Amino acid sequence: MSVEVLDSNTIVNFVGDEEAFTVSVHELFVNLDSDHDGQLSYSEMLKELQSLRVFETHFGIDESMSPSELASEYESLFTKFDHDSNGKVDLEEFKAETRQMMLAMASGMGFLPVQMVLEEDSLLKKAVEWETAMLAA
Numbered sequence: 001m002s003v004e005v006l007d008s009n010t011i012v013n014f015v016g017d018e019e020a021f022t023v024s025v026h027e028l029f030v031n032l033d034s035d036h037d038g039q040l041s042y043s044e045m046l047k048e049l050q051s052l053r054v055f056e057t058h059f060g061i062d063e064s065m066s067p068s069e070l071a072s073e074y075e076s077l078f079t080k081f082d083h084d085s086n087g088k089v090d091l092e093e094f095k096a097e098t099r100q101m102m103l104a105m106a107s108g109m110g111f112l113p114v115q116m117v118l119e120e121d122s123l124l125k126k127a128v129e130w131e132t133a134m135l136a137a
Contacts, residue, residue: 001117001120002118002125003116004125005128006109006114006124007109007114009106010131011105011106012103013130014102014127014131015102015103015106021099025095027121029091032047032048038090038091040081041088042075049074049077083096083097
């Protein structure tokens with residue numbers, strides 16, 4: 001983990017660089033695809049979603065949700081990724097939904113820089129690294 005400063009432009013510009021974004025999303029997809037079948041099952045995505053604790057915390061404070069409520073929320077999130085409702089998420093579905101989520105995050109951030117703790121292999125960390133490389137070029 002590292003503390004980084006980013007703003008909405010960092011994310012928007014990274015997502016807008018089709019090659020850089022595609023490479024980063026593909027790397028994440030491959031890491032999640034534990035059975036290497038080219039698709040993400042619910043259980044493969046669930047491991048990642050649970051590690052992010054998306055529904056278990058609110059602004060860093062633990063929330064109490066019943067196991068059935070959590071399961072329902074995770075299933076709903078998986079359904080957002082599974083555009084063709086076949087029970088699997090392919091790379092294009094994953095990329096499209098990831099793009100939408102990152103752009104929504106950027107929209108919510110506004111234009112002022114924000115200091116965040118980022119996981120080393122996260123897409124936000126990759127966006128910061130991409131921006132740093134672009135500024136150095």
